[in-house]
Amino acid sequence: MEIDIAKELVPDGVAVRVLVRLSGREANRLFLSGDTLVELPLDGAVDDPGASCPSPIPRSTIFLSELAGLADGFTRVFADDASADRFATVVHAGLHAAMEAQ
Helix, strand or coil, X not given: CEEEEEEEEECCEEXXXXXXXXXXXXXXXXXXXXXXXXXXXXXXEECCCCCCCCCCCCCCEEXXXXXXXXXXXXXXXXXXXHHHHHHHHXXXXXXXXXXXXX
């Protein structure tokens, strides 16, 4: 599994982009053993004014297969760097745990 978690300063705070790529073997293993939910913490998150379709209820989880299928990854904006770092840490740990469970 290839994991790329990148932070970027944006006008409204700090954006964190999570991009996941699975090999064919990993995708097959995930399909056969059942998909896993990955936590997407909301602490310190702000509304993303650039979102094409803002959601009235922000997502707190995402299926690993769905995250791997997002060509541009998943992005969440945070008010401060500390919140962005916590998000990145929790998501990274959740992704590794999800693949170890397979």
